[in-house]
Amino acid sequence: MSDLLILRIVAKLLIPYILLFGLYVQTHGDFGPGGGFQAGVIFASGFILYALVFGVANARRVVPPRLMATLIALGVLLFAGVGLAALLMGGNYLEYAVFADQPARGNHIGIWLVELGVGITVSAVMLTIFLTIAGRGR
Amino acid sequence: MDVIGHYNYWVSIVLMMAGFYMVIASANLVKKLVGLNVFQTAVFLLYITMSKVSVPDCAIDCGTAPIFKEGFTVYSNPLPSVLILTAIVVSVSTTAVALAIIVRIKEAYGSVEEDEMLRRDGE
Amino acid sequence: MDQGQGKGPRLITAVHDILLLTLLLVTTVAVVRLRNLVAVVMLLGLYSLLMAAVWLVLDAVDVAFTEAAVGAGITTFLLLAAVLLTGQEEKPPRRGPIGPLLIVAATGAVLLYATADMPPFGAPDNPIHRHVAPYYIDRSLDETGVPNMVTAVLASYRGYDTLGETTVIFTAGVAVLVLLGGRRRREDEIEEDE
Structure with a gap:
């Protein structure tokens, strides 16, 4: 853990807003710049800031490696599952138009879910990679 | 405006060559990886330069970022953005795998310099 | 913007x-x-x-x-x-920078020569803007209801591509875990070496 008081307080103040901004970028990616890839990275960087200031061991307690491993797989499965759901509902693989009565609405739902899957996988992978490499030295 | 466009291409090629130089001239594996990253970003710059649309001699609708807005019809090409956006995230993933391998090499050889690794292999 | x-x-x-x-x-x-x-x-x-x-x-x-x-x-x-x-x-490197510099200069010269053939910067009728881009720009808002064309193309029109890329990221995460996730078995040995 860092001994610098200012660093600790500022990190504590910033992290909630970084995570909130990550969620905003995730959910607002349809309308402005953003989406799953960016949101995942921003969300992960919130936790990376925590790990930098409070130590990798503490960060591992906040985000257990088991949970991370589950989330890594969950995001890809969500993406592939949306494709499969479209297949089961009578469309082609990843044809979101079948999710609602209007194709545009169905597409919007599909895009939202797929971006969520991307966001989950990207944030979990980035965090796992950082904690694994940074935790190696200790 | 022709000079400006070609300036983008030239910079992208100079950056590519700088990355290439780091890859072949440096013996340090981390430096080589930095070189690969520079090379990669230079290729991205080439793509994004090609995606830009700007209509000469116009007042308002001259080409803008690919997000729909009332009153605009000319947008930059969204396709290179999509390709490069995903490529950036894939590039950080491949960088991470390379770093993991470099860390393992350091643990096995005690060095990340090419010539020292080769010397230890010869022993 | x-x-x-x-x-x-x-x-x-x-x-x-x-x-x-x-x-x-x-x-x-x-x-x-x-x-x-x-x-x-x-x-x-x-x-x-x-x-x-x-x-x-x-x-x-x-x-x-x-x-x-x-x-x-x-x-x-x-x-x-x-x-x-x-x-x-x-x-510091063992060899001088002359060899690599020659290779880089030769490659760079060829590539710079090739840029002379590139289409003019920003012209709306460049070949790259004539293929699928007009379709995305004209239709993606009606077909997907998403104003951001990049998101629409990323997640819908090129969904397969993005699924593949997400899988690449997944694989990278797994690869790093496999390479570095386990305990260091030879830790003592390494420290003796150093």
Whole structure:
């Protein structure tokens, strides 16, 4: 853990807003710049800031490696599952138009879910990679 | 405006060559990886330069970022953005795998310099 | 986003573009010449931030956003964490820089010669803008209900592509876990070596 008081307080103040901004970028990616890839990275960087200031061991307690491993797989499965759901509902693989009565609405739902899957996988992978490499030295 | 466009291409090629130089001239594996990253970003710059649309001699609708807005019809090409956006995230993933391998090499050889690794292999 | 640009703003865009690219070149020279790897990594972060600014000027806002978050953020963290493990100084090279410089100069000259054939910058009728882009620009709002074309193309029209890329990221995460996730079995041995 860092001994610098200012660093600790500022990190504590910033992290909630970084995570909130990550969620905003995730959910607002349809309308402005953003989406799953960016949101995942921003969300992960919130936790990376925590790990930098409070130590990798503490960060591992906040985000257990088991949970991370589950989330890594969950995001890809969500993406592939949306494709499969479209297949089961009578469309082609990843044809979101079948999710609602209007194709545009169905597409919007599909895009939202797929971006969520991307966001989950990207944030979990980035965090796992950082904690694994940074935790190696200790 | 022709000079400006070609300036983008030239910079992208100079950056590519700088990355290439780091890859072949440096013996340090981390430096080589930095070189690969520079090379990669230079290729991205080439793509994004090609995606830009700007209509000469116009007042308002001259080409803008690919997000729909009332009153605009000319947008930059969204396709290179999509390709490069995903490529950036894939590039950080491949960088991470390379770093993991470099860390393992350091643990096995005690060095990340090419010539020292080769010397230890010869022993 | 420079929505609503006239002739003056267009010139400003060009000036920004040239200025940022020149700064980028200077940063790259420093990255190539420095031997302290921590400094190299920090400058690479700066390089990524400058690159993100260039892409903002070139209207690729999503890409600029990603580069600012990934290149200037995560990549810098990862490289720093790795440099702290692998040593901070690069050893001076055994061979001179003449050979690599010759190869790089020859390759660069050929590529620079090839740029003469590139289409004019920003012209709306360049070949790249005539293929599928008009379809996306005309139809994606009606077909997907998503104003951001990049998101629409990314998740819907090129969904397979993105699924593949997400799988690549998944694989990278698993690969790093496999390479470094386990306990260090030969820890004692290594410390004896050093």
